Amino acid sequence: MPHPEPLSPSYVVARSVFREAAASAGATMRSWTHPEVGPDGEELTVDVAELGPADATDVVVVVSGTHGVEGYCGSALQRHWLSHHAADRPTHVRVALVHAFNPYGFAWVRRVNEDNVDLNRNFVDWTSPDGPPSNPDYAEIAALLVPADWSGAEQERTTAELMTRAMEVGLERFQEIVSGGQYDHPTGIFHGGTGPTWSHRWLREWASGHLAAAERLTIIDLHTGLGPWGHGELISHAAPGDPQYERANARWTGVRSFLAGDSVSAQLSGDWLGVVHELAPGAEATPIAIEYGTVDTIQVLQALRADAWLHAHGDPTGPDAPAVRAQVRAAFADDDPAWIATCWPRFHEVISASLSA
Numbered sequence: 001m002p003h004p005e006p007l008s009p010s011y012v013v014a015r016s017v018f019r020e021a022a023a024s025a026g027a028t029m030r031s032w033t034h035p036e037v038g039p040d041g042e043e044l045t046v047d048v049a050e051l052g053p054a055d056a057t058d059v060v061v062v063v064s065g066t067h068g069v070e071g072y073c074g075s076a077l078q079r080h081w082l083s084h085h086a087a088d089r090p091t092h093v094r095v096a097l098v099h100a101f102n103p104y105g106f107a108w109v110r111r112v113n114e115d116n117v118d119l120n121r122n123f124v125d126w127t128s129p130d131g132p133p134s135n136p137d138y139a140e141i142a143a144l145l146v147p148a149d150w151s152g153a154e155q156e157r158t159t160a161e162l163m164t165r166a167m168e169v170g171l172e173r174f175q176e177i178v179s180g181g182q183y184d185h186p187t188g189i190f191h192g193g194t195g196p197t198w199s200h201r202w203l204r205e206w207a208s209g210h211l212a213a214a215e216r217l218t219i220i221d222l223h224t225g226l227g228p229w230g231h232g233e234l235i236s237h238a239a240p241g242d243p244q245y246e247r248a249n250a251r252w253t254g255v256r257s258f259l260a261g262d263s264v265s266a267q268l269s270g271d272w273l274g275v276v277h278e279l280a281p282g283a284e285a286t287p288i289a290i291e292y293g294t295v296d297t298i299q300v301l302q303a304l305r306a307d308a309w310l311h312a313h314g315d316p317t318g319p320d321a322p323a324v325r326a327q328v329r330a331a332f333a334d335d336d337p338a339w340i341a342t343c344w345p346r347f348h349e350v351i352s353a354s355l356s357a
């Protein structure tokens with residue numbers, strides 16, 4: 001079997017080759033247009049390719065680009081599966097491939113969306129009278145994480161201060177403070193927003209129509225940026241003992257729970273896999289995230305800080321932008337063909353076990 005094709009150089013190319021592969025596989029395609037455009041004025045869409053009967057009770061959903069730039073990997077995996085494996089699937093199962101859940105971040109090479117919001121911190125209960133979760137320790141380091149000045153000297157100074165802080169509280173707690181989600185610093189990193197975002201609202205609308213018939217639902221959400229190079233860690237939102245976690249653990253090997261503290265991910269608030277019971281209330285749902293490692297955590301953090309600075313204090317269309325975008329891309333997608341080839345077997349194993357479950 002051939003290796004996956006190299007990662008697409010841009011959102012436009014990724015979208016186009018995904019749609020071609022979906023058409024060749026005989027999938028039905030639908031696109032939803034995003035209100036914003038990409039860096040070259042290109043149209044942004046969420047594209048969904050569906051195979052199998054519309055009224056199927058067994059449904060598998062594969063999502064790329066929840067975190068924009070992480071979609072270069074997810075898109076390549078979706079495309080490769082469509083081109084080489086879709087024909088062998090059990091025909092009673094419906095497979096929905098959601099391409100670029102956050103198309104703005106995908107096109108602009110950002111992890112966040114058009115509002116600087118991390119989609120996986122945005123699915124908190126916005127109707128709660130207490131408001132979104134608070135993360136008071138983030139406030140203390142907010143100005144260090146995203147300083148107004150991103151000169152070399154300021155990067156050095158703020159990074160050193162952050163490292164000191166990390167040593168004081170411990171690396172695990174530091175990761176939780178930084179990446180667990182925050183709702184008070186809209187130009188910061190891991191910001192969860194001030195209400196449901198465009199992609200959030202789109203998902204609820206799409207799910208109400210397309211997941212209504214599902215009795216057994218698998219969701220595979222594709223991520224990058226944490227863990228060893230090319231390794232795909234399976235992360236469950238549910239804790240050990242929860243039926244959702246136990247189903248996942250029976251089907252796949254090595255499932256981690258970020259609630260149990262053994263995952264590469266910190267415990268976080270507002271991830272969308274946590275609301276699957278609302279998206280498909282009638283279904284027995286088995287959601288899982290695959291997190292593929294790229295570079296080390298410090299390089300990832302520096303890329304996110306540079307990106308947040310560019311969009312808060314710099315000019316995303318100015319001369320600093322290409323270098324920052326290249327830094328972000330390198331942190332979340334490795335263009336070495338060996339990387340995507342290393343990522344592929346884990347995805348293939350996960351989707352195959354889901355289709356035959």
Ligand SMILES: [Zn+2]
Nearest residue numbers: 067070223224
């Ligand atoms: Zn992610």
